[in-house]
Amino acid sequence: MRLxxxxxxxxxxxxxxxxxxxxxxxxxxxxxxxxVMRHASSPREVPxxxxxxxxxxxxxxxxxETGRATATAMGKAMRxxxxxxxxxxxxxxxxxxETIRMExxxxxxxxxxxxxxxxxxxxxxxxxxxxxxxxxxxxxxGNNKMLVTHLPNLxxxxxxxxxxxxxxxxxxxxxxxxxxxxxxxxxxxxxWRKLPT
Numbered sequence: 001m002r003l004x005x006x007x008x009x010x011x012x013x014x015x016x017x018x019x020x021x022x023x024x025x026x027x028x029x030x031x032x033x034x035x036v037m038r039h040a041s042s043p044r045e046v047p048x049x050x051x052x053x054x055x056x057x058x059x060x061x062x063x064x065e066t067g068r069a070t071a072t073a074m075g076k077a078m079r080x081x082x083x084x085x086x087x088x089x090x091x092x093x094x095x096x097x098e099t100i101r102m103e104x105x106x107x108x109x110x111x112x113x114x115x116x117x118x119x120x121x122x123x124x125x126x127x128x129x130x131x132x133x134x135x136x137x138x139x140x141x142g143n144n145k146m147l148v149t150h151l152p153n154l155x156x157x158x159x160x161x162x163x164x165x166x167x168x169x170x171x172x173x174x175x176x177x178x179x180x181x182x183x184x185x186x187x188x189x190x191x192w193r194k195l196p197t
Contacts, residue, residue, distance in 0.1 A: 019172075019184045022196045027184070028083040028172070031143040034136045034181065035085075037170035038151055040074075040102065040189060041067035042095040053098075060094035067095075068102050070168050070189045075103030077192040086143035089135070091115045096148045099168070105146060114149040124152030132157040136173040136181040161186070 019027055027033065042061050052059040063071065078085065085105055090096045092110035100108040113131040132153055138145070154162035154171070161171055161183045168189025176182040
């Protein structure tokens with residue numbers, strides 16, 4: 001019985017540390033968080049020359065209509081909520097760069113460690129997972145850092161926290177008080193515009 005009480009108390013404490021709604025918005029307005037998102041919705045197939053975006057010259061996978069619409073809405077919502085974004089690191093893939101472009105974040109820096117190694121859903125190495133685990137402990141001050149990557153990288157680095165992440169969904173990391181990072185929120189791409197202003 002004591003063990004059950006301890007487990008329930010621990011679960012309640014863990015739940016209390018998660019932020020949502022107005023509390024999440026207030027925290028993000030202060031800055032100091034790392035937002036790691038999966039790129040917005042993208043079909044699994046590479047487009048042919050007739051359906052590829054004009055600047056998608058390789059061509060690579062690109063966002064679908066839903067991906068473009070939700071990424072645009074997310075960027076607008078974050079600006080409307082006055083959530084400051086500073087450094088933007090992204091996978092060098094077309095679909096990740098397109099996500100950033102639709103969100104209208106300036107000066108994205110493509111980083112190979114956030115990429116898919118040309119393997120789409122099969123990408124992600126142990127080295128990339130280790131890099132991402134370290135990068136989420138580099139907290140900015142005065143604004144928030146945005147990282148855009150792929151599901152294999154997220155599940156490799158954060159297997160429990162990233163389980164079942166949808167296209168465009170984000171994990172938000174805060175300092176854990178021990179030199180590391182902890183997830184304080186998980187936000188679906190379509191839910192940013194539902195947050196209270």
